[in-house]
Amino acid sequence: MDDNAPPPTVWPAFQAHDPLCVIDTLVALGFEETARYTDEQGVIQHAQLSWPEGGGVMLGTHKPDGPFTQRPGTTSAYIVTSDVEGVLARAKAAGLQVPDEPHERDYGSREFGVRDPEGNQWSFGTYPGEPRRNAAP
Template identity: 55%
Template sequence: MSDSETNTTHTGTGAGKAPAPAPTVWPVLQAHDAHALIDFLVEKIGFLRTAVYEDGGQVAHCQLDWPEGGGIMLGSYKPDTEWSRPPGTFGAYVVTNDVDGLYERVKAAGVTFTRELSDQDYGNREFTISDPEGNLWSFGYYPGEPKP
């Protein structure tokens, strides 16, 4: 996908906009089996494996980028650290210009859906899955409201 397509919506009204800025908000989560979660998010969902740093066989830091912009960071669960949050308690909404295509790919990959693809009253089209750790991931084409 080219930079000029990054900000387009499902209707194509964003064509010609400037490329999206680099992400400055990075959701962070931990996993009991970070390696398996990374593989799931890359192989079944389509995130890009940008960086994975290990320490003693555990994932110390991982950056996964969403091809259409943004990304997440994750690591192995370390209950006695400042950033520790119980695995399986994370939720994210991810914007995609091709929600129907992504839905079909994810469904073909055998992923567990918590909500099937549907049109919402507020104008979005979205679906929600759970990952092997129990985190929720919602995918839709609603990009958020414009900045004031």
């Protein structure tokens, strides 16, 4: 990871029927729970999970009538990792579905896919994306 890169400012955000279950799943995969905010009834309104190699996701309890709503189980995210085999081992140890075993991609990535208990798709791979282009002078 580039230590001079700006901190992440794009955060995939989604909702879950059982956000605690999704949080536990992501922690089992290697995410770190950075924040959790609940209301008076203990309902998770917002949680932030950071990926140790950079970036992260935000989630909360599904609010079908809220101004910003998303159907649970419809999220898909790609997470860059230098340790595909380690994440795969954690996924299998957590009992997760691994419908996409590790394979090499023609663009130079080794990656695999996993589903969390709500059906969200998480791809883990070595492809870090293309370098940013320099701004025009």
